[in-house]
Each structure stands twice: as C-alpha cells, then as structure tokens.
Amino acid sequence: MPATNLDSVNTLTFDIFGTVLDLAGSLIPPLDLLLKNCETPTSLSGKDVWAQWRLRQRIEQYQDNMLMLGHSGYLAVKRRALMYTLRSLKVEFSYNQLDEFMEAYQLLNPFQDAIDGLKRLSTKYKLVMLSNGEQHYLEHLAKNRIGIDFYQILSAETVSQFKPHPSVYRFAAKKLSLEPQQIMMVAAHSFDILGARHSGFRGAYINRYDLPYDESDYVPDITTGNFYELCDILEV
Numbered sequence: 001m002p003a004t005n006l007d008s009v010n011t012l013t014f015d016i017f018g019t020v021l022d023l024a025g026s027l028i029p030p031l032d033l034l035l036k037n038c039e040t041p042t043s044l045s046g047k048d049v050w051a052q053w054r055l056r057q058r059i060e061q062y063q064d065n066m067l068m069l070g071h072s073g074y075l076a077v078k079r080r081a082l083m084y085t086l087r088s089l090k091v092e093f094s095y096n097q098l099d100e101f102m103e104a105y106q107l108l109n110p111f112q113d114a115i116d117g118l119k120r121l122s123t124k125y126k127l128v129m130l131s132n133g134e135q136h137y138l139e140h141l142a143k144n145r146i147g148i149d150f151y152q153i154l155s156a157e158t159v160s161q162f163k164p165h166p167s168v169y170r171f172a173a174k175k176l177s178l179e180p181q182q183i184m185m186v187a188a189h190s191f192d193i194l195g196a197r198h199s200g201f202r203g204a205y206i207n208r209y210d211l212p213y214d215e216s217d218y219v220p221d222i223t224t225g226n227f228y229e230l231c232d233i234l235e236v
Helices: 023-036 046-066 074-088 095-107 112-121 135-146 166-176 190-198 227-233
Strands: 011-014 126-131 152-155 183-187 202-206 222-224
Touching: 023 046, 023 095, 046 074, 074 095, 112 227, 126 135, 126 166, 135 152, 152 166, 166 183, 166 190, 183 190, 190 202, 202 227, 222 227
Parallel strands: 011 126, 011 183, 126 152, 183 202, 202 222
Antiparallel strands: none
C-alpha cells in the first residue's frame, strides 16, 4: 500500500515483540524441549502450543486493562498465559520447569529484515521503542539482542497499562514532546496500529504474518510485508 502524505512524521515508534524480535522462531524450540520434559499428549508440538499461547497472551493483557489491574508485567503475563494454555492442553508441568523455560525470553532473536531496516530508517527518523515490556527488560533487549541505539526506550509499564490502551500512545507523544501526527507507529500487530491511529499517530502495518487488518476506521497509512518494503516506501 503506498504511503499517504507523511511529511509531518519525524519519529518512528516500534513494537518489539513479533515485529522486531522473532518470537515464534525463538520460543518454539524451547517449547519443544519443555514438552519433551513434561507429561504431554504424544501428538502435541511446540508449534501447536505456540498457536494457542499467543492468543491467550492477548486475552490476559486485555483483562488487566479492562479490570484496571494495571501493568502486571510483560513476562508475568506470558507466564500466566502459558500456564493456562498448557493446562487446557492437558500438559502436566512443574513451576520449576516453567521458570527454566521462561529464560528463553532473555535470548530472543531479531528478524534480519528488521535489523537492516532499522539501520536504514535511522538515517531519516528518530527511532523509539514503544513496547509492553518492562523498562529494564527492553533495555536488555536493545543492547544485547537487537544492537540498535534507539533514541528513546519507552515502556507501557510507566502508565500502568498495556497497549493498545490510549494512555500508552499519549504518554509517548508527551515524553517525546511531539504532536501525535509527527509520530508513526510501526508494528506487525493490527491492534497496535489501531490503537496508535486512534490516538492520532500515523501507522505502518508490517504484515509479516499475512493476517487481515481489523474492521475499523483507524486504518494504517502503510501496509507492507517486511521492513525492506517499508524502507523503500519511505525512501530511505
């Protein structure tokens, strides 16, 4: 999808998990190992668990937002969602096994197109991480797993909400001292683009998973399959 007029945009905010970092590629192998060490139905694979686990993670975050429980922690939500998923699939596990598995989150690998794209985009825009992860965890990932010097790293934890709550995007605009239309959210999840567009941001949907966009008036300005295409559209 070609870009609409984006002359006002000088800053790009990025979702990290699933957009820059390859969650499936990083977590399915340790999931296979977890299942091997647990009492598991024989036909069940890490890929099967991942498909259901990802959906449950979003529900956990939405529940926290709707019940006004605050930001209970990105990694804590992932752990709770995994427990629910494994129990629903009749997998018997111990808490120690889960704790050992969760260490895989410290070793997430980035998509190559994202790394190459971030470097190209940095020649024209300020790059800001805007994520549901905790601040210290995001700083670890930026330094040790992504290797990109972001202009700022902003955590939804600061406003005690998970994206796509509007307060996260409003906080980012205020923190950056920018008008919302000067910022473009880049994400591989339509809910994140929807939330950003609703808050006045521009939006670039990296549809690397070939999924439909939500039925909404808050549509992305750009839709691409990867960061290379995004860079070409933005002429960097």
